[in-house]
Amino acid sequence: MSVKIGNINLGEFPLLLAPMEDVSDPPFRYVCKQNGVDMMYTEFISSEGLIRDAAKSRQKLDIFEYERPIGIQIFGSNIDSMREAAEIATKANPDLIDINYGCPVKNVACKGAGASLLQNIDKMVQMTKAVVEATHLPVTVKTRLGWDDHTKNVYEVAERLQDVGIKALTIHGRTRSQMYKGNADWSLIRDIKRNPYVNIPVFGNGDVDSVEKAANWRLEYEVDGIMIGRGAIGYPWIFREIKHFFKTGEYLAGPTIAERVDVCSTHLQKSIEWKGEKTGIFEMRRHYSNYFKGIPNFKDYRMRLVSLENVSEIASVLAEIKENFFETAHV
Template sequence: MIKIGNITLPDFPLLLAPMEDVSDPPFRVVCKDNGADLLYTEFISSEGLIRDAIKARRKLDIFDEERPVGIQIFGGDEERMAMAARIVDVTNPDLLDINFGCPIKGIVNRGAGAGVLKDIDLMVRLTEACVKSTRLPVTVKTRLGWDDATKNIEEVAERLQDAGIQALAIHGRTRCQLYKGEADWSLIAKVKNNPRIHIPIFGNGDINTPQKALEYKNRYGVDGIMVGRAAIGYPWIFREIKHYVQTGGMLPAPTLAERVAVSRKQLRRSVAWKGPKAGIYSMRRQYLYYFKGLPGFAELRQRLVTAITIEEAESVLDEILIKYEGFEMVQEPIVLKDYHENCAL
């Protein structure tokens, strides 16, 4: 078992990565249904929380069926991060996570996210400020370093552990890589194998198949894996990884009925949480992934992504079941979209 504060996770837990404009409660719930062991919110600005910004406050919404769930914050000012940590504490998540990995230019230029990788002393002070300001276990998600010349994750891991964090998730790229190239897990393994490190170490980056998850588990010895982009529109990735790790066998692809049912659940919860307009709009990016592999799907997909009411969208989902009755879904490769500056994964 893996322990983070009072949270008990199974051996080799699977974590859903915090993804901006993706990891909202409707998406988190369908991932939880399909095997995710620990969920994280979208990242939240410490400045926004303090100013009582509506969007930032809404991201604090969590629901019991998601637990355990962590709220992730970012910022570059110690006092404001401490204040944000106290606000998060009141909302009663299971843990508080600090984002030191977001590569987006607007965040980095404000001295937050991956921008803090340039100043390890500041990273430590920000972490200590949060640890001292909350009763929650504090964890961190970060990258290998700022660039190839400053891959200082081993030093960072030791110092953040000394500052009081209780788990560390590491994305196997530098900030300057964004999402280009292949994630390098060798330095993640060095952190895990460091005799000074006693907190759980979770690896993140490029996991898009059960086979790769098991290979990386065995090769790099991490305590668990954080899955991000591969879960978008395909929450079944979690159950498939778990089954493969436990049995060495592949589960069959989710049926069309399963895909419709899960996309419908996410749609309904999205509308209930965000309202009809925003809820429907936020689902549009998901449909391509949910129904990847259906032949002749262009017309129905176009109707799904242009539906303006939940009734319209649900009607198209019904049509999908009728049109493709008896169609056997096959396992399609999960292609990791290269977000670059557009995603805070």
């Protein structure tokens, strides 16, 4: 059976790209789309930033036709601001609006936004209702198990948010207090999936960084699909490898060095197209070590890549990597 969010058909078991601050921009989304991701989200966007017309927030609304289906994710602590932000985001014409109730970082959660709302379910419900009423698009939510081990209240959250009209729920299998430490616990996600009252799609998120985990957790935790975040950074091939395994039961060989270089080059090119040469080159620096993770004796190349400011010089270093590591078929 196909998984549907509103009238968006995502196929039998969709793989979603998580919204990640400073990562899930259009250049990164492009290479993930090339590798078969079923649905993507923008980086999370501040409701206050959208209302103030802040350039950084506005730029995050950029979406492209080839990215569809794509959701714009918004966050905030003020219900009226979130309503207004939903109206602004709707005009950017995404396929859905997603609300972030999961971000654990201090400057979000300690300002009453993101995962902070897990401490005030009534306010979370009111905010969600306001967003649902402000747009004709499907509204989805991403959240965590709870604020800490004593308040794992996502079971209640799932029921109450469904009641006010959300069309899907993604749950990261950690509490806010865990941040990204320890292991994600998906057992509560399975409990929600088994709740006969919950009939919207439930997606699992947290720690999926291999074909084995995706395959095992699909069966064990009974989710409708999986959202992948950190596992895709520098490794967009994870989507095609998981899909290949689901389809054939066989493992796909990992990317060759040549493929790593080619995708890294494409990412760089898209980064420059979207942000301009100077910013595009600078922001790409955080990705090089991830693209070439596990390659022996790579440090010198990485140091060169993160120090160069000229596209043709970076291209020649990448060509050198391709040539020098040609013998290493797969890492």
